[in-house]
Amino acid sequence: MDAALHELRHRVMDADGAHTPLRLRGAGTKDFYGERCEGTLLDMRGYSGVIDYEPSELVITARCGTSLSEVESLLAQHQQFLAFEPPAFGGDPTIGGVIAAGLSGPRRFQAGAARDFVLGAVLLCARGELLHFGGKVIKNVAGFDLSRLLCGSLGILGAITEVSLKVLPLPRLEQTLGFQMQAHDALLAFNRWAGQPLPISATAWCDGHAWVRLSGAPSALRAARQRLGGEMLEAAAAGPLWCSLRDQTHAFFSQASTLWRLSLPSTAAPIAATGTQLIEWGGALRWCASDLPAADMRALAVAAGGSALHWRGGTAGARFHSLSPAVLQIHRRLKSRFDPHGIFNPGRLIADL
Amino acid sequence: MLLPEFDVDESRWSEVSQAPTPERGLAVAAALRMLLPADCVLSRDEELRPYECDGLSVFRQQPMLVVLPRTETELRAVLRECCRLEVPVVARGAGTGLSGGAMPHAAGVVLSLARFSRILEINPAARIARVQPGVRNLAVSEAAAAYGLFYAPDPSSQIACTIGGNVAENSGGVHCLKYGLTLHNVLGLRGCTIDGEPIELGGCALDAPGLDLLALSIGSEGLLLIVTEVILKLLPKPELAQVVMASFDDVGKAGEAVAAIIATGIIPSGLEMMDRKATAAVEPFVNAGYDLGAEAILLAESDGTPDAVAEEVGAIERVLQAAGATAIAVSGSEAERLRFWSGRKNAFPAAGRISPDYYCMDGTIPRNKLGHMLKAIEQMEHQYGLKCMNVFHAGDGNLHPLILFDANRAGEWERADRFGADILELCVQLGGTITGEHGVGVEKLNSMCVQFSPAERAAFFSVKRAFDPPGLLNPGKSIPTLARCAEYGRVHVRHGQLPHPDLPRF
Helix, strand or coil: CCHHHHHHHHHHHHHHHHCCCEEEECCCCCCCCCCCCCCEEEECCCCCCEEEEEHHHCEEEEECCCEHHHHHHHHHHCCEECCCCCCCCCCCCEHHHHHHHCCCCCCHHHHCCHHHHEEEEEEECCCCCEEEEECCCCCCCCCCCHHHHHCCCCCCCCEEEEEEEECEECCCEEEEEEEECCHHHHHHHHHHHHCCCCCEEEEEEECCEEEEEEEECHHHHHHHHHHHCCEECCHHHHHHHHHHHHCCCCHHHHCCCCEEEEECCCCCCCCCCCCEEEEEHHHCEEEEECCCCHHHHHHHHHHCCCEEEEEECCCCCCCCCCCCHHHHHHHHHHHHHHCCCCCECCCCCCCCC | CCCHHHCCCCHHHHCCCCCCCHHHHHHHHHHHHCCCCHHHEECCHHHHHHHCCCCCCCCCCCCCEEECCCCHHHHHHHHHHHHHHCCCEEEECCCCCCCCCCCCCCCCEEEECCCCCCEEEEECCCCEEEECCCCEHHHHHHHHHHHCEECCCCCCCCCCCEHHHHHHHCCCCCCHHHHCCHHHHEEEEEEECCCCCEEEEECCCCCCCCCCHHHHHCCCCCCCCEEEEEEEECEECCCEEEEEEEEECCHHHHHHHHHHHHHCCCCCCEEEEEEHHHHHHHHHHHCCCCCCCCCEEEEEEEEECHHHHHHHHHHHHHHHHHCCCCEEEECCCHHHHHHHHHHHHCHHHHHHHHCCEEEECCCECCHHHHHHHHHHHHHHHHHHCCCEEEEEEHHHCEEEEEEEECCCCCCHHHHHHHHHHHHHHHHHHCCCECCCCCCCCCCCHHHHHHHCCHHHHHHHHHHHHHHCCCCCECCCCCCCCHHHHHHHCCCCCCCCCCCCCCCCCC
């Protein structure tokens, strides 16, 4: 067995034996994300490297500590990419961290979320065993879909040591159109366009500006531009714009107010909160920089048919939206069975789990 | 080694065919009739018989009772009562499943969702459909068509199969290479756990807090919860779709053509292959215009704007020519496109027409192992003395070998069963899986022993217990017990590792 994996296993088995919590961490680009978590650091970066990549199979398998930049540059050599556009937040996350957090970028609106691209995962569980779930093929319904359950689990069920992800060919062409419109009109337009067969791969609105990214064959983009109008952005400006939204280096994200991430039905009306807003995913993702009390912000999200996540800044308090009692009970049972001594990232996803 | 934390309660797993005492049947029926009108609880032999199997008719079991609740309130009452009386509950949609997932439990209740058959809402602005689980798959696209929208997953049985069954099996279809499986097209579920408590997972928003229990529930084969409502994603209907049909004089070449198309950066909306035996079986049945002289035919569909389709079809044709296609035809009209597909969609009934019985397999392998698999299947045909025709979702490596047999001839079913198990074992050895879209059900329990280690299977039981502590939802399906695997005697094969990696592979 690989020495780094051997080391990880023993660290986990020792922690389980001594009932001492571990804090799983890759490159630490998402340390800000989620609830606080105490525990001895378990650095996952030592177990790294791409294990298997066959471009014609559209699948890449990598060890958890492999950096996102290594994965993305390898894929780019073969004109392929991770279509969920994982955010790097200005650093270089590990692929294990990308999947454990399960966050997706602007293309999530059209291509799907991180979990939609997970085909398989290996879980290092509390007793040090390596459990293989899913696989390296696109269609696979053998056993419960545990590899996708791990996506976004923030490490509370165990350590992800390996992932297999579906990859896609890079779009032949991408162009971005800009429009001047207010939030209300932008939401109407985004939803109307999403109901038409247009090659839209991302949308965003901020401060009176709406942007629409088109991806696909040149002829399809030509037809779409005629239909949509707007001003085409220079390629030199369009690329950095979407990167700044994905990685949150856009000026909107540097405000002093508490940053909320609201996941809502795309057709929900603009949120009536104080402060400023940024809209992504065709209206399904609303960022609110606002000093509104947490309870009020959550109530607004619930009234609009979604949930609110306290993303960054502001005062202490629960980050994630609360779960219904029935759903919470299933979480508790899963946690107690997969991690009976509570060693994996205690409290990171749910305060007392 | 079994992990202590994954303690396994397998007690209800081995009792699937153990009949209840007559008194027990009467007592449960009486209790349920207190909750539902008389016509919603079936208990007579002739009423129960239609429910004794699903689409995989070689596995049959008469249930103790069948209940057909009409509302969520009734359904919750039924579940609470079954929970109290410790009666196993097997959910059932249209009964078109191909792995025996809806095969009844002898001492259990079949919970038919047939009366949950309403489309509750089509919201064109939000591009969603909210439907009850008994709604037929095709009915969703039919209802959405007025708005220029459609529901993408299209299993071959789509005229009959229900959305609830699709959710239970994570069904695919011929277009999932581009549009994904049921998993990718379901935004939310409402359902009930075994204690009758309602539960909502996902919703009209894209993200939900907590663990992704929605993903876990899709494809869970009725073992975790009973679904009462589903929120489906609708997509804009492409302006145009065209199919390229290519003939090959060698199956291996056709397999390489599939890889070449993907390598070019094209993701066709459908990419299917049929071998000579399959085209010979379907052509007299549907007159699709297939080249009967070809060893294999490929169907590749492109959809989008007319210009983009023209461009992509041209590119596909060039790749196919370079890969050695002996003939190429492009559908010139919607009618012709549907005719090209008709043979593929009717492959299963065609098998039933040329053979008294057929056994459909559902393994998935990496695309580049297709040639290897086909040669191995040919060898197995000789070994077991049975014919096998092959249709594939080639784009995603999902195989449907159809083993032809006659159940009335002594020993033929047993040979077909072993033939199938060998194919599935080879799928695992080649780095694939024993089921791509039909599910494990009761059919592939033994093969699960080959694909998963004892600790992995114990983890599945742990998930089961987290949702269903008494273990009453569809017990005996999907996950094999330790005892069963010990009895089966085949060893667990680690994914993608052949027992003899040093042997040359063809």
